[in-house]
Amino acid sequence: MCGIIGYTGKKQVKPIIIDALTTLEYRGYDSAGMAVCNAKEKRTDVYKCAGRVRDLSKKCEFKDINSTCGIGHTRWATHGGVCDANAHPHTSGSVTVVHNGIIENYKDLVEEFDLSGSLRSETDTEVAAAILNHYYQKTKDPKKAVKSAVKRLKGTFALVILFADIPDVIYSIRNVSPIVATLSDEGAMLASDLTALCQFTDRYFVVPEYTIVELRKDAVSMWSLEDNEIIPEYLTMNWEKNSAEKNGYPFYMEKEIMEQPKAIRDTVFGRTKGGIPNFKADGVPDELFTQCERICVVACGTAMHAGLVFQALVKNRLHMHIDVELASEFMYSDPVIDDKTLVIAVSQSGETIDTLEALKYARRKGAKSLAIINVRGSSIARESDYVMYTNAGPEIAVASTKAYTTQLTLFYLIVCKMAYLRGVMNDDEVRDCIRSLKRVPEVINNLLDERNAIHVIARGIINAKDLFMIGRGLDYSILMEGSLKLKEVSYIHSEAYASGELKHGPIALITENTPVVALVTQERIMSKELSNIREVKSRGAAIALFIKADLIQQSTREFDTFVLPNLPDELMVFPASVALQLLAYYVSSDKGFDVDKPRNLAKVVTVE
Ligand code: AGP
Numbered sequence: 230m231c232g233i234i235g236y237t238g239k240k241q242v243k244p245i246i247i248d249a250l251t252t253l254e255y256r257g258y259d260s261a262g263m264a265v266c267n268a269k270e271k272r273t274d275v276y277k278c279a280g281r282v283r284d285l286s287k288k289c290e291f292k293d294i295n296s297t298c299g300i301g302h303t304r305w306a307t308h309g310g311v312c313d314a315n316a317h318p319h320t321s322g323s324v325t326v327v328h329n330g331i332i333e334n335y336k337d338l339v340e341e342f343d344l345s346g347s348l349r350s351e352t353d354t355e356v357a358a359a360i361l362n363h364y365y366q367k368t369k370d371p372k373k374a375v376k377s378a379v380k381r382l383k384g385t386f387a388l389v390i391l392f393a394d395i396p397d398v399i400y401s402i403r404n405v406s407p408i409v410a411t412l413s414d415e416g417a418m419l420a421s422d423l424t425a426l427c428q429f430t431d432r433y434f435v436v437p438e439y440t441i442v443e444l445r446k447d448a449v450s451m452w453s454l455e456d457n458e459i460i461p462e463y464l465t466m467n468w469e470k471n472s473a474e475k476n477g478y479p480f481y482m483e484k485e486i487m488e489q490p491k492a493i494r495d496t497v498f499g500r501t502k503g504g505i506p507n508f509k510a511d512g513v514p515d516e517l518f519t520q521c522e523r524i525c526v527v528a529c530g531t532a533m534h535a536g537l538v539f540q541a542l543v544k545n546r547l548h549m550h551i552d553v554e555l556a557s558e559f560m561y562s563d564p565v566i567d568d569k570t571l572v573i574a575v576s577q578s579g580e581t582i583d584t585l586e587a588l589k590y591a592r593r594k595g596a597k598s599l600a601i602i603n604v605r606g607s608s609i610a611r612e613s614d615y616v617m618y619t620n621a622g623p624e625i626a627v628a629s630t631k632a633y634t635t636q637l638t639l640f641y642l643i644v645c646k647m648a649y650l651r652g653v654m655n656d657d658e659v660r661d662c663i664r665s666l667k668r669v670p671e672v673i674n675n676l677l678d679e680r681n682a683i684h685v686i687a688r689g690i691i692n693a694k695d696l697f698m699i700g701r702g703l704d705y706s707i708l709m710e711g712s713l714k715l716k717e718v719s720y721i722h723s724e725a726y727a728s729g730e731l732k733h734g735p736i737a738l739i740t741e742n743t744p745v746v747a748l749v750t751q752e753r754i755m756s757k758e759l760s761n762i763r764e765v766k767s768r769g770a771a772i773a774l775f776i777k778a779d780l781i782q783q784s785t786r787e788f789d790t791f792v793l794p795n796l797p798d799e800l801m802v803f804p805a806s807v808a809l810q811l812l813a814y815y816v817s818s819d820k821g822f823d824v825d826k827p828r829n830l831a832k833v834v835t836v837e
Pocket of ligand 1: 529530531532575576577578579580581584627628629630714717830831832833834
């Protein structure tokens with residue numbers, strides 16, 4: 230969703246803003262804009278348009294922009310359509326603002342402050358700018374103005390503000406929507422998201438909620454609403470410097486699929502001792518796993534699908550009660566949560582508002598919490614009692630790939646740890662599992678070497694309008710994610726079905742040549758899966774079978790087949806998921822789509 234950048238320092242600001250907005254494009258947006266300080270004339274100049282960052286860049290190509298301070302924004306429309314007027318920044322009097330989030334009471338504020346005749350856009354953001362300007366004209370004090378204005382705003386916001394008569398200084402305040410900031414020799418910077426900062430620095434801090442931050446060329450200051458000074462708590466990024474670049478790949482999605490062996494290895498690294506999972510470095514105590522009576526996973530989309538795989542493992546290995554809940558539904562489904570519940574919030578970005586709110590709700594009910602997160606210092610990470618980070622590095626493509634397999638990696642470690650602590654598995658059994666887990670990167674590498682064969686299968690489904698993915702047990706959980714991947718990047722309508730359910734309805738949709746992707750990796754249910762596959766084949770379906778090498782038999786040779794390299798059944802989720810990611814990727818890229826930025830989707834979903 231919307232992206233924010235702000236810079237004040239020694240360098241010309243225009244290229245910094247354009248570069249950072251280009252980096253932030255992955256979040257999903259429909260308009261772009263920037264505002265720069267004209268220090269000499271005590272003016273703020275605004276450039277903005279509906280469209281891409283390159284359109285914005287063109288728009289200001291021949292403008293004589295000589296400024297070292299400015300703010301930029303990519304907008305994902307929520308209030309008001311996609312047009313130049315609704316793009317950010319918005320100006321009211323001396324105040325110019327960019328904003329992420331939603332001001333819920335903006336209509337009430339329009340009435341109360343009698344703004345209806347003066348607004349030039351349909352956005353809630355312009356209302357926030359007007360309220361800020363109202364208090365600024367009264368006080369001529371930026372801090373007082375920000376303080377008074379935010380007390381009137383309801384909703385989520387990250388506001389970044391320029392005052393025309395205070396050149397080269399940027400102010401910001403936030404509630405829920407994130408802002409990270411840094412100070413270096415080159416100047417001070419803030420952004421909605423670390424990927425925009427990681428080219429410049431590996432040190433950053435998260436601006437605390439309801440804290441006024443002031444960026445000057447050579448200083449960053451923060452104050453609480455009670456005017457107490459707050460010292461930034463700097464964190465170090467563990468992302469490599471060029472890790473947010475494409476490095477020769479046509480799309481981030483392909484790059485990120487290829488990075489999975491390393492990401493998984495990095496996620497396991499430092500989390501075992503003597504072959505047994507060890508979470509000392511994460512600061513996660515054993516009691517978290519021994520004192521809970523049930524587990525509840527809250528997450529959205531792909532992260533929720535990782536939770537479904539965890540659920541299957543927990544039931545199978547630990548025989549424990551576990552629920553996996555869509556975070557967006559969680560609060561409204563009267564979940565059974567108490568102080569014996571371990572709630573695990575899973576999120577790549579750590580900023581998904583539904584997951585954040587679900588976590589807060591569970592904590593209010595007394596649950597202990599653990600977050601599985603990729604972005605350090607993100608909101609969900611800070612809200613949770615404990616955090617375990619996936620070491621996937623920055624994930625830029627909207628379609629999540631390496632975040633998913635690293636979430637699975639942590640889940641697998643957690644299951645082994647719990648089984649060990651609860652006496653369900655002995656040392657040798659756990660060590661055996663961990664040895665197998667450590668083989669996963671190499672097995673994925675082998676699969677990646679064979680990816681052309683998946684490209685051939687992708688060509689066979691490229692013109693499909695509807696497609697089914699069928700499997701049972703763990704295979705079904707894996708296919709839910711495979712199907713989401715295909716939907717979001719190829720725009721093919723795809724449904725994952727538990728294959729035993731087909732004859733209770735959906736098989737009516739199978740006609741001559743309906744493409745069906747079938748997954749067979751679990752020996753104990755294999756014969757039933759194969760019967761289900763034959764049922765659809767005999768109704769004319771075109772089958773693409775993804776099957777574990779060891780499970781191939783004479784009778785499976787009748788299908789178009791991709792052979793998945795062997796691992797123990799419960800780890801087959803790794804090669805199977807990577808194969809399905811590649812399938813979706815090839816269909817999308819062969820169709821000529823913008824693989825990394827599928828229509829209507831945003832990487833970070835910060836609205837409920
Ligand atoms: C993944 O391909 C999706 N784009 C989406 O489902 C995503 O997983 C979901 O929005 C949750 O995001 P998070 O992991 O950042 O919380």
